[in-house]
Amino acid sequence: MMKRINKQCLNCGEEFLPKTVASVYCSHICSKKAYKQKMIRLKNEAEINALADKIPQTRAFISVPEAGMLFGIAKRTLYRLVGQGKIPSVNLGTRLVRIERNVMEGMYGSARSLPQPQSAPKKKLYNLEKEDCYSIGEIAERFQISEGSVYNHIRKYSIPTRQIGKHVYAPKMEIDNLYNGNEFI
Ligand SMILES: [Zn+2]
Structure with missing residues (x-):
């Protein structure tokens, strides 16, 4: 036995x-x-x-809470790694730390259970009509950042702009992509 x-x-x-x-x-x-x-x-x-699943796959910049969800890592751990510079990030302003999705994928593999795009994304066509754009002033006001920072980010991330009269405009879609994603903080 x-x-x-x-x-x-x-x-x-x-x-x-x-x-x-x-x-x-x-x-x-x-x-x-x-x-x-x-x-x-x-x-x-x-x-x-x-x-x-609600985070658009096409969004290149994700917030820390979003990165935590997508890659299954505790928010606190991510903030620590970002703070230590172990995960490169861009700081778009107070509480606007963004991590590049590509960087996260490089470090942690694919995001959880999200279908990967079948083919390379099509080259984006920008609509620079005034109604599809924000002026720099509007962006600054909407996202509570200085106009100087907006210009810096536009340059840094090669966001197309268009000058109409005195004002410079940038596509709403790109700007929303860059600055949104705060809803989980
Ligand atoms: Zn027991």
Whole structure:
């Protein structure tokens, strides 16, 4: 006869004599508790995945909370790595730290459960009609950053602009891509 040896319960950590080789919990209560916790974990994961699915794949710049969701890393860990410069980031202003998705993918592999694009993205066609653009002043006001910073970012990320009269305009789509994504902070 095979001698059964004590195991440690995966829920409470107490030693117990397993009823079968497959037993991992000391009691029915522990087994139930563990099941409940597993369900909570799965539910949280499903919620995170639902949020992650809302982040457009085409957005090159993602916020720290978004990066946390997409790559399954704790927000606090990411902020620490960003702070230490281990993950390069751009700071678009107070609470506007952005990480490049490409950089994250280079470090952590593909984002979780998101379908990858089948082919290279088509070259973007910019609509520089006035109604599809913000003026620099509008951008500064809308996103609470200085006009100087807006110009810097536009230059840095090669966002196309158009001068109409006295004002410089940039496509809404690109600007929204750059500065949005704060909703999870
Ligand atoms: Zn137990």
